[in-house]
Amino acid sequence: MPSRKKKEEPIILITNDDGVTAPGIQSLVEAVRGLGKIVVVAPDKPQSGMGHAITIGSPLRLHPVQLYEGIEAYGCTGTPVDCVKLAVDKVLHRKPDICLSGINHGANHSINVIYSGTMSAAVEAAIESIPSIGFSLLDYSIEADFTAAAHYARIITEMVLSKKQDKHLVLNVNIPAVPKDQIKGIKLCRQAYAKYQEDFLERQDPHGRRYYWLTGEFLNFDKGRDTDVWTLQNNYVSVVPVQFDLTNYVLKAKLEKSWKLDAKKR
């Protein structure tokens, strides 16, 4: 009888947008230790709010860093999305089995998914047919307590690794900033229509010229109880499955009726 083929250890790519030395990514590495072969490729400086930016006009560099015993890790000069692309092509030389991004210092629920470097890295992996998860803790502090976030990061990573997933699977996971024993469980939900109301702070430099700082108040326009915002306010971990087909099919159908484009050539 042929010997049973030993199942290969999954390769876990870890990245973030707060930078390779952030406490959040360190918590994530420790959270998933033992679930596979971990490789870290993350920005060498904070890249919050970089969204899905890529570096076109300048080259990228990778620097090996010694942060975790027994784990290959690199700082990259680019954006979170650059990190994923470069990790696949030049570090791993293959697709990892899963990509984990975070744990972000601060919320990435509702519209934040679109500005977030953490989530954009996860979405980039999913575009490349790598199942991926972005994790964010609702606490911006550098000294945030990642205990509960790390606990749920491990549980959800195990759930995703435990069976074959949709190859474009990407989950946006947020963890409320409360002690672990106050968290009621995990809920699948949808992205709330909640966003920042911009209000730039205007100042003058010593030469009398104006400059502007982005500030804003967070407003929730969405009263649904199936949203990530509601879920987090009620002390559940929120999980929003995310897509990168941005086609608005409902609006497409509406416009097809009202525009009647086939009737004439312009």
Added chain:
Amino acid sequence: MPSRKKKEEPIILITNDDGVTAPGIQSLVEAVRGLGKIVVVAPDKPQSGMGHAITIGSPLRLHPVQLYEGIEAYGCTGTPVDCVKLAVDKVLHRKPDICLSGINHGANHSINVIYSGTMSAAVEAAIESIPSIGFSLLDYSIEADFTAAAHYARIITEMVLSKKQDKHLVLNVNIPAVPKDQIKGIKLCRQAYAKYQEDFLERQDPHGRRYYWLTGEFLNFDKGRDTDVWTLQNNYVSVVPVQFDLTNYVLKAKLEKSWKLDAKKR
């Protein structure tokens, strides 16, 4: 009898990602002249591939520029998304009636919508409840011929301005790089699953250290005849209505069945 109230002129905000001096934005301004009061707020340098990036860690500045007779125009030190936010809050002090972005030098069909600063500016406007349109010409050249693109930009802008639209309407319009008389018309379509296959070019600096340039081959995995890629290959102008609710509802329903989260508290 009271006199009929004169309809106010719509305010048209114009931005892009190639920078305020790019030929593409100049073509767009001229294309829509006369349709309303135009105000230009665009990056003061190229910002291609910036996606939905916003500037958090540094302040922004606005510089008035004299580029178009009778038109208020500014260069902004930030990203395309910053331009929209700053224009609404500090230049217009109100929402414009429409936001136009482009005309981009190069394609923004298929997955490019997610990397594109042009489209991210348009999406940002839609998040702010400003109907918006991003225009891109399938020609990267600085000397591209914008005649056909400008013609269709005006037609589509008039169509959108002619009646009340969904307040979150955002259209991704691409124009094939062929002479105007070869364009067969306008088609509503969906985003193709087509993307770049990354392949970083590896070089060494004079100190023997490696660096990497992002390159890649464009691959279309989507055989549908209702996609933007098909539409453009067949010499139609492609119009994809875009959404910013990134929830993957199909995957959400699947996971609700397979995860059975309510059964236990973790």
